[in-house]
Structures are given as structure tokens and as C-alpha cells.
Amino acid sequence: MHAPDGFIDVPVSAAAGVLAAGAIAVSLRGARRELDDTARPGAGAGAERTAPLAGLVAAFIFAVQMLNFPVAAGTSGHLLGGALAAILVGPYTGVLCVSVVLLLQSVLFADGGLTALGVNITTMALTTTVVAYALFRGLVKVLPRSRRSVTAASFVAALVSVPASAVVFTLLYAVGGTTDVSIGKVATAMVGVHVLIGLGEAAITALTVGAVIAVRPDLVHGARGLRQKLKLRVNGELVDAPETAEPVPAPARSPRRVWIAGLVTSLVLAGFVSFYASANPDGLEKVAADHGIDKQAEEHAVADSPLADYGVKDVDDARLSGGLAGVIGVGVTVVAGTGVFWAVRRRRTADEQAEATSPAGTSV
Amino acid sequence: MDPVSTASLEVSGLAFAYPDGHQALFGVDFTIGRGERVALLGPNGAGKTTLVLHLNGILTGGAGTVRVAGLEVGRRNMAEIRRRVGIVFQDPDDQLFMPTVREDVAFGPAAAGLKGAELEARVDRALERVGMAEFKDRPPHHLSFGQRRRVAVATVLAMEPEILVLDEPSSNLDPASRRELADILRSLDVTVLMVTHDLPYALELCPRALVLSGGVIAADGPTGDLLADEDLMRAHRLELPYGFDPRSVPAPPGRG
Amino acid sequence: MGAGHSHRLYRHGHSPVHALPPHTKLAAVLAFVIVVVSTPREAMWAFAAYAVLLAAVAYAARVPAVFLLKRLLIEVPFVAFAVLLPFVAEGERVDVLGLSLSVNGLWGAWNVLAKGTLGVAASVLLAATTELRELLHGLQRLKLPPLLVQIASFMVRYGDVITDEMRRMRIARESRGFEARGIRHWGVLAKSAGALFIRSYERGERVHLAMVSRGYTGVMPVIDEVAASRAQWSYALALPCAALVVCLLGWTL
Numbered sequence: 001m002h003a004p005d006g007f008i009d010v011p012v013s014a015a016a017g018v019l020a021a022g023a024i025a026v027s028l029r030g031a032r033r034e035l036d037d038t039a040r041p042g043a044g045a046g047a048e049r050t051a052p053l054a055g056l057v058a059a060f061i062f063a064v065q066m067l068n069f070p071v072a073a074g075t076s077g078h079l080l081g082g083a084l085a086a087i088l089v090g091p092y093t094g095v096l097c098v099s100v101v102l103l104l105q106s107v108l109f110a111d112g113g114l115t116a117l118g119v120n121i122t123t124m125a126l127t128t129t130v131v132a133y134a135l136f137r138g139l140v141k142v143l144p145r146s147r148r149s150v151t152a153a154s155f156v157a158a159l160v161s162v163p164a165s166a167v168v169f170t171l172l173y174a175v176g177g178t179t180d181v182s183i184g185k186v187a188t189a190m191v192g193v194h195v196l197i198g199l200g201e202a203a204i205t206a207l208t209v210g211a212v213i214a215v216r217p218d219l220v221h222g223a224r225g226l227r228q229k230l231k232l233r234v235n236g237e238l239v240d241a242p243e244t245a246e247p248v249p250a251p252a253r254s255p256r257r258v259w260i261a262g263l264v265t266s267l268v269l270a271g272f273v274s275f276y277a278s279a280n281p282d283g284l285e286k287v288a289a290d291h292g293i294d295k296q297a298e299e300h301a302v303a304d305s306p307l308a309d310y311g312v313k314d315v316d317d318a319r320l321s322g323g324l325a326g327v328i329g330v331g332v333t334v335v336a337g338t339g340v341f342w343a344v345r346r347r348r349t350a351d352e353q354a355e356a357t358s359p360a361g362t363s364v
Numbered sequence: 365m366d367p368v369s370t371a372s373l374e375v376s377g378l379a380f381a382y383p384d385g386h387q388a389l390f391g392v393d394f395t396i397g398r399g400e401r402v403a404l405l406g407p408n409g410a411g412k413t414t415l416v417l418h419l420n421g422i423l424t425g426g427a428g429t430v431r432v433a434g435l436e437v438g439r440r441n442m443a444e445i446r447r448r449v450g451i452v453f454q455d456p457d458d459q460l461f462m463p464t465v466r467e468d469v470a471f472g473p474a475a476a477g478l479k480g481a482e483l484e485a486r487v488d489r490a491l492e493r494v495g496m497a498e499f500k501d502r503p504p505h506h507l508s509f510g511q512r513r514r515v516a517v518a519t520v521l522a523m524e525p526e527i528l529v530l531d532e533p534s535s536n537l538d539p540a541s542r543r544e545l546a547d548i549l550r551s552l553d554v555t556v557l558m559v560t561h562d563l564p565y566a567l568e569l570c571p572r573a574l575v576l577s578g579g580v581i582a583a584d585g586p587t588g589d590l591l592a593d594e595d596l597m598r599a600h601r602l603e604l605p606y607g608f609d610p611r612s613v614p615a616p617p618g619r620g
Numbered sequence: 621m622g623a624g625h626s627h628r629l630y631r632h633g634h635s636p637v638h639a640l641p642p643h644t645k646l647a648a649v650l651a652f653v654i655v656v657v658s659t660p661r662e663a664m665w666a667f668a669a670y671a672v673l674l675a676a677v678a679y680a681a682r683v684p685a686v687f688l689l690k691r692l693l694i695e696v697p698f699v700a701f702a703v704l705l706p707f708v709a710e711g712e713r714v715d716v717l718g719l720s721l722s723v724n725g726l727w728g729a730w731n732v733l734a735k736g737t738l739g740v741a742a743s744v745l746l747a748a749t750t751e752l753r754e755l756l757h758g759l760q761r762l763k764l765p766p767l768l769v770q771i772a773s774f775m776v777r778y779g780d781v782i783t784d785e786m787r788r789m790r791i792a793r794e795s796r797g798f799e800a801r802g803i804r805h806w807g808v809l810a811k812s813a814g815a816l817f818i819r820s821y822e823r824g825e826r827v828h829l830a831m832v833s834r835g836y837t838g839v840m841p842v843i844d845e846v847a848a849s850r851a852q853w854s855y856a857l858a859l860p861c862a863a864l865v866v867c868l869l870g871w872t873l
Contacts, residue, residue, distance in 0.1 A: 006735020010658050028767050048838045049828050050767060052461070055774020056782070056824035057817075062775060063782040064813050070800045079813070088817060100772050107646075107755055108629065110691065110743035113736065114653050181709050181728070207807055211814025219821055420833055443835055451833045457781055458826040463753040463773065467843050472834035474841030483843070505780050523834065 002105065002120055003169075005113030012176025017118025023126045024099055030092030034221060050093075057089050058097040065101075069204055080197075082128025082165070083136075083158035084205045088212065090221040091133040098125035123169045132161035136222050150223045151210040158205035162198030166190040372398045372527045372555035373419070373432055379579075380414060380426030388414040389426065390579035396527070398433075401549070401556040403566035403587055406576035407601035412559050415576065416529055419557075420449040433526045447476055450520030454531045456512035460504035465496065465515050468504060472523040490522035491515075494548050510541025514548065527555040534562045563591055563604050567613060575600055588613070629691060629747035636855070637681035637749045641848040642758030644856035649746045651860035655867045656738045661731040663870030667738065673862055674741050681749045691744040692737060702729040702736075752776055757844065770840055774827070782820055789816065 008016070028050075035049045061081040068078060081101075085094035099121045105111040112120045136157035143149035170190050174183045213220050373396040381387035388411040396402050406412050417423040418430055421437045430437040432448045453459045462468035469487045478486060491497045494514040504512055513533065520528060533549070534542050546569055549556060560566050566573055566587055573587040577600040583590055590596060591610035597603065604610065637645070652670075659666050678688055709725025750758070756776065760769045789812045793800075800809055848856075 004732070004736035005653050005739025006657050006732055010654070013657070024765070024768065028765055048832060048836060049825075051770035051838075051840075052774055052827040052831060053821065053824040055771045056778055056820045056827065058771060058775035059778040059782045060817055060820035062779050063786050063820075064816065066783065067786060067809060067813055067816075068800070069806055069809055070802055089821075096768070096771060100768065100775055103759075104772060104775065106743065107759075108747055108752065110629070110740045110747060113739040114650055114743060115657050115739065181705065181725070185708060203803075203806060204810055204813070207810030208813040208817070211811040212817055215814070216818050216821075219818060417829070422829055422832060443837075446833055446835045449833075451830075453826065453830055453833075455826065458823060459830045461774065461777055461827050461831065463756070463777055470843045471831075471836075471841060474843050475835035475837070479842075505777075519834065 002102075002112030002124075003116040005115045007113070007116060007177075008119050008172055009176040010115070012172055013115050013119055015118075016122045016172060017115075020099070020118040020121035020126065023095055023121070027092040027095040027099075031090070031096050034090035034093050054089075054093050054096050054100075057085065057093065058100045061085055061097050062101050062104075064208075069200070079204050079208075080124070080128070080162065080201055082124060083132035083154070083161040083201065084208060086129035086133040087136055087154050087157065087205070087209055087222040088220055091129050093221075094129040094133070095125050098129065119169075119172055123165045123172070127165045127168045128161040131164040132157040133222065135160055140222065147210070147213055147217070150213055150220070151206045154209040154222075155202045155206035157202075159195075159198045159202035162201050163191050163194040166194035370398050371395045371431075371433075372400070373430070373557065375415075375418075375430050376428055378415070378418060378426065378428035378430060380418065380423060388579055389418075391428065392576070392579070392581055394574055394581050394584060396555060396557060398526075398555055399553070400572060401570045402558070403570035403573040404557060404559045404576055405561075405563065405566060405573055405590075405600075405602055410576045410600075411579045412576055413531070416451060416531060416559060419527075419529055420446050420451060443476070447472070447523050448526040450523055450525035450528050452513075452516050452520050452528070452530045452533065454535060456504075456509070456516040459516040459519060460512060463503055464500075465491070465502050465504055465507075466500045468515065469519050469522045472519060476523065486522050486524075490518040493521055493552065494518045495544070508541075510537050510544065513537065513541070513545060517545075517548065521552070521554075525554060527557060528552065530556065530558045530560075532560055532562070533558060534560065534565045563602065563610075564608055564613075567591055567610055575602070577601075629744055630751055631683060631687065631748045633682055633749070635681045635749070637677060637745075640749075640852055640856050641761075642750050642754040643761035644848045644853050645746055645750055646755070646758045646762055648856040648859050649742045651857070652742050652863050653739050655860055655863040656742075657735055659735075659867045659870050661727055661734070663873065664730075664734075666866050666870035667734040669866045670738050670863055671741075673859060673866075674738065674745065677745055677859060681745060683745060683748050687748070688741060688744060691748075692740055699733065702732045705729040705732070766840060774824075778820075778823070778827075781823070782816065785819055786812070786816055 031050050031054055035053050061084075064084075065078050065081060082094065082098050085097050088094075089097070102112060102120050102125060103117065106114055106117050106120070136153045139153035139156060140150060143153060167187070167190075170183065170187045173186060177186075209220060209222075213223060217223060373394075375395070376393050378389055378392040379387070380389040392411075392415060404412060404415070414423065418426075418437070419432070421430075421439075421442050424437070424439075432445055435441055435444060435448070437445050460468050462471055466487055469490050470483055473483055473486050487500075488497065491500060494517050496511060496514050496518060499507060499511065499515070504515060507515065517528075517530075517533075530549075533545060537545065542565070546565070549558075549569055556570070558566065558570060570587050573583075573585065573590050574581055575583040575590060575596070582600055583593075583596055588610050591604065652673075656667075656670055659670075675685075678685065705728045706721040706725035707719075709722035709728055712723045713720050714723055714726075715721070747755075753776075756769055756773050759772065760766065793808070793812065798805075798808060800806075
């Protein structure tokens, strides 16, 4: 969704730029507080810690965007990272990290116009982190205090953050778009596509947060204040003490998983997820494909190369065939979306249960 | 500077517990004279890293005192302490955080207020001493591990420290890089405290050794004697490499 | 930065454009893009003039046309978007080769294409003639918040290290016979991502210690003073100034 120059008109770009600058200024202050290590006296004040820690987290976001999550048939997707950053390091630092990634992508890779930087930061750094974090905190408060609630909250937060960002983009486009396209059309297409992308984002974010929480719960900013689990030393290894409040359900390795895999594969074969979520993870371009792919299939064969710059490697011709199916309307998007949502949630729950019974390690 | 206080480093009664209640140091006492090269040996978890972080005031707040060339480590003179104590961390990637070797070596002196030609000269001299002058404008991540470790030493030397503290200087080095680093360390005219598991390396470089175990100094003496004391070694989980006999090795040479 | 580094746009060279101080180039490119974006889309000749200006800069920087054009591919997804605009936009329609196209959409497509392409071309030229580190200095000189520039420098410095760690984790996975083939394997990959985060964060803490050990108090010491002479400024700003003239003509003609 890196908007190029000239996509949004000058006044709106400038306004978004001012908004982004303000958000960054606020975040620079807020991040000091978030990264202050109160647990260790003498470890240093937040101001000193901000640069190295936020810089490393930005490098992490940049790197993790290159981590391929295979969907099927040789296609794969990757994480956008706004929600993940917000949950792991807090909203202020999250905004900073994603903004820095966007800034450098714009300056170093010419990805996203310089004049559109404000727009891009507003939609991709500000909206995603703020929406994700607000939702996440709200859910964590409401849900029972457990590790699983945190993962579930991460899932919902990430899921909503992506279409929310699309909505904001559509709003900006409605005010400052340089072409009269029916806003209804843009909105439906953008939100439809981004709900799908949001599903992938949500699954990956929730799984990643779950993985971090299993090993270093203290590093998950959004889960601070969550009761630390007691550890028992069993055969020389530290394991989580069983919780008294919440009995761990038996690990369910149900035959449903096979069925779910079937559902997912069939969806993928329909070419939907494969095209949208992986070939080209940015939804704006996908909106284009959604309408123009039948006439412009050739153009898309070329679209491989620029993405190669970002290390989306596992994309081959399957992507094109998958893409052709992309003409299926928004109605189908919703149906498919519901299906995938259900499947992924199931899968995630199964994962968690497995995790709950066997101590998770950092090893991979 | 006070001419009476000749000791580079004086640690007395140092005790420290982490906020989570885990106590790592239980009263550490030792003194290192100016120009000495001393090895700090100890098993994992003995509190070596905790001790090192006390030397330049990153950790404070426990009991006891640390003095560097007579100056007590504390909030008031932290900047001066950090200039005087140069710590070389185990992973050079953590230490080399600037985009080029030159900027990285310049970081410390520049933070202390050096500028222009003086800064440049300081950088050149430090890189010269570790034999890395020709790599001045290279980004650190394009160097080999051994080269990065040498640059890490240079970053600290550039601050002209009173005492050089090295955390596992020989780890991950191939034999040639190991020897090169040893030559460099021998050629330096500063006090060196070397934290290590690498007992032959300690014997080669340091005439004196301290054994830190269980949060206290368990032994202090000539490195050769300590390594030859099998009971002591066993009691503190220190093991010599297979076939290595400290008695058969000539005593470490003095100032080279 | 990993893939970033090997694909980096920078081309080593000694042209006059390479030699300009980074902040003057950044300012020039930004001003140029703003001017381009503010140009009315009806003034088609103006965009041709901009393209000529950029070509002149590319010539001065000795950046080969092929290199520049290849880098423009990053824009292709938007070409697709632009191409569909005539089909979906509202308003008056014309028939071209039997297709019913919106006039407004055609203008919109042209607008996005022309401005987007010029913007990307200008950015590519900047990135091709300015080293990564210099760009960061330039951003600092342009009064970006120092803390933001510091964060960016750390990201650039450790991007490689982190990407490399990620690669090693992948190799470790593959050595144990794991190959991610579908959604079923997301859990494992996400665990890697989680571990990567922990390693990154912990490294950040160690870097902080290393910095504090060398006297860091939250402010980066100034090591290189990049100053630009008046001549260098005027040389760099020649591009946006020429563009501004074109733009003004575009509005008045």
C-alpha cells in the first residue's frame, strides 16, 4: 500500500504529512517512557535506551517482512508488522519503528513517494499501531488474564488493524484522490481485500506474540502487568508451573485438522489467498488487480521483479494462475474470508493447546 | 592525578543483588596495580559479567566500592569513569554500532568532546595499535570476526582508558586471530583485566589470575600456580583443555 | 540490509552529483517532487520537460539509462492500478478501440503514472548517487529529530545482522528437515519470528550497554560536520528551480 507520488493531491498529502510529523513527535516522547527499564535501577533512562532499542526493533520489523509464510502452491505472504510492533514494544515505539522503516524504504528503495510519506505513515504506521493497540488493550482488559487471551487479543487487533488502515486510506483518497473513482467502489474493494490480508496478518501476529510470550513474557509490552508464571525445575529444565485457576484442556489432535487443511487448500486453489496474501502483499495494488486483471494479466507477470527487491522469493508462475481467479467478486471474498478465519482460528487454538502441554523453547 | 594511588582498580566489599532477589556478588575484594595484566577466571554463573558491569557503573546500588585510579565509581563522576574503564564486550557486533569503523572508533572520544584533527589523530592511533588502520572506512559488518574484535578493542583504546576490561576476548577466534590479538594485547601499555574461560590464553597473557566463584574471589595468585592447583581448579569447575599441562609452559613473558 | 544491501540502489561513482552534500540532494529531490506533484495534469508537455531534467541529472551522475529504467519497475503495481482507472472512473466516456473509457479516468491514469514515475525516478537517482550513511547524515542536517535519525541508523546498521540471524535460523530449520510448505507450518515460522524478536531486543539492550560504556548520554556525538557551500546548494537546487519554472508555465499557459 506504499502510495506513490501524485496519488493523493498536494493539500491532503501535506495535511497527512503534518499529522504524521505530529504523531512522530508525540511518539518520540512516549517511546522514552515505554522503553524505560524501571525493573533495573541504573540500567539507564528511557532517553538513552530509545535509539538502540527502537532501532533494533525497526531492523526486526524490516527483517520479518522478508520472512516468507507459505500459503500453498509455491506462493507465500509476509507480515506488515504494525500490529505486531504495537503489541510487542508499545504503540509509541511501534509508530516510530514502522515510520522509520517506511522512511528508509522511501529514500533507499524508492518504494513509496517522498511526498506521499505522510500519507503512508498515517495509514500504515499510525492507523495500524493505534487501532491494534487500542483494541488489544481493550480486549486484554475484558478477557480473563491468561496467555491465551493475549494471543487471541493479538489476533483480533491485527485482523482489524489492516482493514482499518485501508479505510483511512480510502478516506484520504476520498478527500484528496486525483481521480473521480466512485468512493463506494474503492472502499468495498479496499476493505474486502484487506480483510483477507488482515487474516494472514492476524494469524502470524498472534502466533508470533504467542511465541514471545512463551519465552520472555516480560518483553511483550502489551501484556505487562500480566501475572508472571511460576517456574518449576523438572529434570533440570525450567517449566511453567500448572495454573490452578485454568485447567489446561487435553491436547486435541482432532481429525478436523485434516478437514481444515482441505478447506484451506481448496480456497487456495481457488487462487484467492494465494494471489492476495502472497503474490503481492500490498492491498492497494490488489485492488487494481481485482478490477483489471482480466485485461492486464500480462502486466502482472512483470510485477514480480520489483518485489524481488524485498525478498519475496517463493513466487512463481502459480501466482499468475492464482491471480486470474482474483476476479471473483467481493461477495466471495467475504465467504472465503469467513472460512479462512474459522480455519486459522481453529488451527491456532490447536497450536496453543499443544504449546500449553509442552514447554515451548526458543529453538526453531 | 594523585600520585599516591598507584592502583588502577580497587574493588572492596562489593556485593550486589538483582532486583528480582538473585544475589550475584557476595563481597568481592581485589586490587590491580597499574600496568598489570590480570585474568579473571570463573565458572558460568560465578558473577563475572555482573562484576564487569560494576567496573564502569552500569550496575550500582549494592554494597562496597569500586575505585578506578583512585576515583570512586558513582553518579557524580560517571563520565570520567566511563572514559577510564574501557570494556570490550563479548560480541563485537554489539559494540560496533556505527556505520563505519572510523565513526565507531570516534564515538567514545567524540562523546567526550573531542573534535576535528585531534579526534582524527586519536582514531588513527587507536586503529594503528590494533593493526586495522587500512580498514578505517569499511562498514564493520564487512569485516571478519577477528577483525571486528580488534576494531572493538580499538574503539575502547581510542578513549585512552586507565584499564582495559575484556570479556572473553578469545571466543570464536581462529588460532591465527587469537595469536594476533594476544600480540596486540601484549603490546599495549595499559592495565588489562581479562575475563575468560580460556585458561591457556590466560596463562599466555596474564602473569596473575583471580578466580571468582560463588560471588567472591576464591583465589588470587600467579596464573601458572593457580592452574597447576588441581584441587582448586576442580572445586571451581575450571578445566584445562585435554593434554594441556600448565607446568610445562614457560612463564608468561613480561612487558613485550 | 540483507536483501536490501545486495539490491541497494547505490552505484559507486565520482560524478559531480555524487560529490554533492547529501542534505542538498535530499532537499532538491523533495522540492522537485513537490513541484511535479503540484503541476496540473493537463500540461502534458511539462511532464516531458521534467523527464528531460531528470535525464540531464542522470547524465551528469553517469547513471546509465538501463539502470534507471530497471529500477523504475518498482512502480509496476501502480501501472496496473493506473491502467484500470479508465475502466472504473465515473463521468463522460469515450470509445477507444471498442472499449468504453472514462475521460476522467484516462486523465487520472495519466496523472498517477506521470507523477509517480517522475517521483520514483528522482528517488532512484538520489539513492543511486548517495551512500546509505550519507543519506542518514543528510536527514540529520535537514533537522529531522536526532532521535529519529539515530533509530534509522541503528536500523541500517543492524538490518544486516538481524537478517543474517533470520537466515541462520532458516538454515537451522532446514537442516533438521523442516520445510515450510503451507499454513500448517506457520506456527514454526512464527516461533522463529518470536525468537528473532527476542534476540533483536536483547541485542538492543547489549548495544545500549556498549554505548553507555563509551559515554553515551542520549545524544549522538557529532563526528562528521557535513557543510554545504553556497555553490553546492545552488548546484543542487538548480533542478527544483528549473522544475518550478516549468510548473509555473504549466499553470499559466
